[in-house]
Amino acid sequence: MENKEPMTEHGYKKLQKEFEALKEERPRVVEEIERAKEHGDLRENAEYHAAKERLAFIDARLTELSDLLARAQVIDPSKLPHTKVGFGSTVKLLDIEEDEEIEYTIVGSTESDPEHGLISYNTPLARQLLGKEEGDEITVKLPKGEIDFEVLEVFYKPIEFRD
Template identity: 45%
Template sequence: MHLFAEAVVVETIPITRQGYEKLNQELSRLKAVERPANIRAIEEARAHGDLSENAEFHAAKEKQGFIEGRINDLEHKLASANIIDPSTLTKDRAVFGCTIRLESIDTGDEVEYQLVGPDESNIDNGLISVTSPLGKAILGKVPGDEVVLQAPGGKRSYELIEIR
């Protein structure tokens, strides 16, 4: 009889210090403010009597499930976080944390993005995930390289103009 030990692989998630702190602040707020307020809401609703027709009780219990799920999610993300300081990384290639400027080959329009982890991405703020299709297409490129993205509306081509 052979016994095999299963290796547990924990995938790390790249994140900037700012992104880590933002997730940590949300976790603290959920634990210190949201969870206790929800517990009080459940207790108050429970005091109103018949729980089978108590909409406030059911809403508070539903919110409790959301809060606990988000706490678990944040704890997992923070435990798996690999905090990367972009200032220590190379600037000759597009890598996590760098800011890049792209020019559309079709229109000449320019856009600027910082490559961040999936939990920090916010396209409206110029933050794209390294795991997104565009982020993956940019990684490893150098200024002058063409970046090709297969988008739902068709192929888009950009030139990488600058890395900071």
């Protein structure tokens, strides 16, 4: 069974844009390889090797993007209820031990940007938060250890993506 990849429309369009740009770049790189072959000895031809590496990267990324786009499940978080933590929810947490508030928004894996509060629904933290509601206290198991959180608020706010 194929796994759907939830993402916002912004995330989907960003992947499409990258896919189209790489499709346009690919023929130019193939031409570079052909031109570099004309310079003779390929063993010491840096241009040839650089172009071959770039082509391998492009082909691998096109395959990856094609798969992601085929499995994409575009979700408009503004249309979802946010009474419990789910895709597109912003959740305000209290780290009970540190008495520190933290805010995260749950997004698709391709849209994740933890430094700006956007975490993938696949992260250990997000997986343990899904379905929780305001007032819930949970002990979250993370790579750095266990942390006790209280869910202070679950709400929707438009996501500010940084490209």
